Amino acid sequence: MQRKIKHPLLASTLMAITTAGLLSGCGGSSNNSTVVTTPNITSTTDAEDAALKFDANNYTTVTVTVDGVATAIRQYRVVYVDKPIKMAATQPTLMGTTATLSDPYVYQTMIISVPEAVINNQKTALYFAVNNAGWFASPVSTTIAEGKAFVSTNDTDNIGAALKAGYVVVNVGTRSRGIKSEDGRWVGKAPAPVVDAKAAIRYLRLNDSNMPGSAERIIMTGTSGGGGLTAAVSASGNSADYLPFLVDIGAAGIQVSGTTTTSTLKDGVFAAVAYCPINNLGNADTGYEWEYNAIRNDTNTPALNGVAYSAGEQISASTALAAAFPAYVNGLGLKRDNGTALTDANLRDTTLVQVKAEIERQLAAGKTIPALGENFTLTQSGPPGTAPTTKTLVNDWLTLNGSGSSATVANIDYTKFLTFVTTLKTLKTVVAFDAVGVTGNKDTSGSWKISGETNLFGSDSNQYSNFNAWSWNNNAANGDASGSDDTGLSWSAYLSNPSNNLATQIKLINPLAYLNTSADSAPYWYVRHGMVDRDTAFAMQTLLYQAVKNDPTVKDINFKLPYLVGHSGNYDVQEAFTWIKAKLDATP
Template sequence: MNISLEFNENNYTVREVCLEGKRIEYRAFENIVYVGNPVDTEHQRLSIFVPEQYYRDAKGKAPVKKPPVFLPNTVGGYMPGLPEEPGLDRSGKPNASFYAILNGYVVVSPGARGRGLRDENGVFTGTAPACIVDQKAAVRYLKYNRDRIPGDTERIISSGTSAGGALSALLGATGNHPDYEPYLEEIGAAKETDDVYAASCYCPITNLEHADMAYEWEFGGLSDYHWGDREGVMTEAQNMLSVMEKTLFPPYLNSLKLTGDSGEWLFLREDGNGSFKDYIVEYILQSAGREMGRGTDLTALNWLVIEDGQPTGMDWAAFIRYRTRMKTAPAFDDVFLSAPENELFGSPVTARRHFTPFSLKYTKASGEIAEEGQIKRMNPMNYIQDRAAKKAKYFRIRHGAADRDTSLAISAMLTAALRGRGVAVDYQLPWGVPHAGDYDPEELFDWIKRICQIE
């Protein structure tokens, strides 16, 4: 298959969309295969959407400054994602791409391979690190066409939710790292760089090899679980695994040598208490304070201490009971190999594998463990201290205070690690928000406007 990587600026359609009284008009360049040797042309393609106003402005005599590129992915659950055009999201509200066009930005929506994909020979083609490799290849395509594409490829802002938030974090933390080069060469990615300017990460399901212990640090002690229509009580064996996992988290957290916003060392004692827990509590209190500032009455929450109209403290254990447990132990590397993440770490010939020594030790499925390099490439925490990886200048991390899909510790550790390397991180735990993304488009694009210094 001979695929050109040159962008064709004449192959487009003009579209108009009006939602909630807001109207956008844009040119759609669709279904562009972004690698020269694709494994899956259904997913290894992207679409580019350019505000029609950009072309109107370009007809004037003065040079037109290229707008930033908004790069949202549609990956969820580490499943395959397809390009998505500006319009309505799953909840029936205008999606982030719609708002990006509305604000004058170029939107590039890349598809990506994901878990469960097979080729005609039955070979699994979407296992890790395929999803992040495809995202990097899409960035390289844009930079290869920097003189042809209307957007500013030096100001690419990635965005995603859940597993997509994890991919956005990976893009922001692993720019140009040689660990991914063999995979990019194999699919015929452009010979370009793949670092991005900024990363927006909603509830990132990341740091998977330590996510189980973090989950039990937070939810350990709660046996009853609530996941949609699935409710129940953990078995005796699951409770034992929870207790063991919980003890593993403080040593891991302490090994990171993280510091807080005032330079204090973030640590945990064996009992799970310490300055790291205090760090998260402070962000929860800030979230409650913002919510009260909007006029919400939180006085009925008996775990929240309110003095002079401001939240000043909280009962951590009562807060966790209030949130409730969602997943049984282990939450991510299931001992029966039944979790989505087990499929992510499969191999070309093996559907599911473990990715932690703990679950391998207690496996009930005679499972094998994924290769160390495969696991490493899916965790941005493994690259933040690595000088070979070019970090994005800016991160925006949002993890809903009501989100139980992963521990609040995951986003807190990511934030502290990035700030420790001098990265500017806008981090909040939005009050009452469950596992979700793109719920604050005005705030998101205000942030983009600030970091891009747009008047």
């Protein structure tokens, strides 16, 4: 299928997106037919496709063990675009340190690992793994290395399970927030991670007939920011909205003639396996405060710059952000499983359905769950290099009927459940995601902290831009080119201003903007968010689930809130890979 779009300059891309369309998310157009014009676009042929031809002979061989059996793996290292961006030698990491790059193109490279037993199998699945924790940029890496031992039956060894199943493992590097190019530009801004992932998919499709595995059977997976990336890519398959950005990096399968750009390849995927996806960032802050505002206090909310939650700007910010969320939810037009409209009035009850279902699954499987008044004992991992901690917390939120495997859930006090979650791990400060320039969020030197996902947005000449209305209107960092204080524009006026593409950035990383539209969403979804995970609101995951469930092109959505699981991924490998196999087996 071919889609056409007039190719705009990056700074004015798709400014037909309106503020209302940005906020509504579901049920509108995916802008696949958006047409805008721009001068100075040179006609090209398929030079990129010729340059991106897969070389089947250019590989190294590593030997690993899978369940104790020596397994030879052919590894291909590929730059998946024809115009990769050369990166600065030193880059930041998620942990706040810096890393020195030995390869300036490591963010637009993928490592393809093929078990030699399936080297001639062009039907096996491609297990397409992204990283991007915290939506940070992800230099390509792989754990498939000489001498590595994998155990396919281990519930945390997804790579071992993939190799045992005979899948091709594709580890993908992508640009994202925080990185700089060699010439000093901030080149990881949205929608860069989504665009890079789509470019990698296009490379696989371009070379499908010459590579092991089938590009029609891509299983995309990631955790946290990588889960959010997985959701965004999987929801927006083949949308023409991304073509201008794909042209800029020389992605495969795009022809430019004059001002018209045509896609000759697809960039959708077969299945999404997303763990705790940090998604829908444009509305994540309002959702977070709507979820937690009523239970925030000085114990479960850290101080900012030495000022307690109750004594500073956080408390009023939380209230204001929470108040903005109902209008967003009610404008989505989503339906619950029972066919009634999903609204802010029943959103918590809709989440509770999932909590109840998970607890009853555990009871039926023989799990011992404390009765009301008894204690939960939970062990949580700490930062790298630290020992796990154990907490004992009274059950004051869950009432059971009966006992043993026949027990059922009689009642869940949702407010007390949220308090339970935040006792295990304190909440994020206010503002949780768009935190720069607001609520006194400064470091010990008095400078504004670059925290949250704020630096995923804005132009490549500025380090960040606020991306929700409250943070924009309350930005107090003078001279940062963000907020009405520096631009002289209100939030709505700035979004509609053709001199920037912030509205486009927010939309193109939001899966809800593409589900239930003419985009080709993945037909199969496996989504997990831990029952005690406070890194994003349960409300945001419920909205994602219902949006996927509402999409008529989606054939299956397997969604759970795993019992007493925190912010993590790949903890249920056997269940996930059983599901993957079933979907692949059912598809000729």
